[in-house]
Amino acid sequence: MVNNNKVVVFMKGVPEQPRCGFSNAVVQILRMHGVQYEAHDVLSDESLRQGIKDFSNWPTIPQVFINGEFVGGCDIMLQMHQSGDLIEELEKVGIKSALLLAKEKEDAEKKS
Numbered sequence: 246m247v248n249n250n251k252v253v254v255f256m257k258g259v260p261e262q263p264r265c266g267f268s269n270a271v272v273q274i275l276r277m278h279g280v281q282y283e284a285h286d287v288l289s290d291e292s293l294r295q296g297i298k299d300f301s302n303w304p305t306i307p308q309v310f311i312n313g314e315f316v317g318g319c320d321i322m323l324q325m326h327q328s329g330d331l332i333e334e335l336e337k338v339g340i341k342s343a344l345l346l347a348k349e350k351e352d353a354e355k356k357s
């Protein structure tokens with residue numbers, strides 16, 4: 246499952262309707278960066294809810310995987326967003342963040 250897409254998210258609810266503030270925060274961060282991802286609702290599958298915790302050895306939901314590797318939950322994603330590390334991690338797997346694109350556009354306009 247974690248290899249189905251470059252970015253895979255295990256969350257409570259669905260991206261269109263998150264059912265927890267922590268899951269909602271991850272959805273909002275990924276939206277800001279314009280990232281396409283696959284999401285799984287652990288509330289609709291109790292075995293997935295426990296299974297993903299055992300798999301990543303991380304006790305809570307949400308969980309974000311990039312290129313099959315566990316990256317973190319809400320706090321880590323927020324930290325990576327604020328530090329700029331998220332842009333770098335996405336770039337490593339060939340995803341260009343929408344925030345980076347916007348910044349490049351702005352810089353180009355300043356020059357011209």
Ligand SMILES: N[C@@H](CCC(=O)N[C@@H](CS)C(=O)NCC(=O)O)C(=O)O
Pocket residue numbers: 257265267294304305306307317318319320321
């Ligand atoms: N500090 C966590 C917040 C997430 C969290 O605390 N999740 C709790 C409440 S939604 C959780 O998953 N508890 C276990 C469960 O509901 O299965 C993070 O950075 O992701």
Ligand code: FES
Pocket residue numbers: 257264265266267
């Ligand atoms: S469902 Fe209550 S804090 Fe996430």
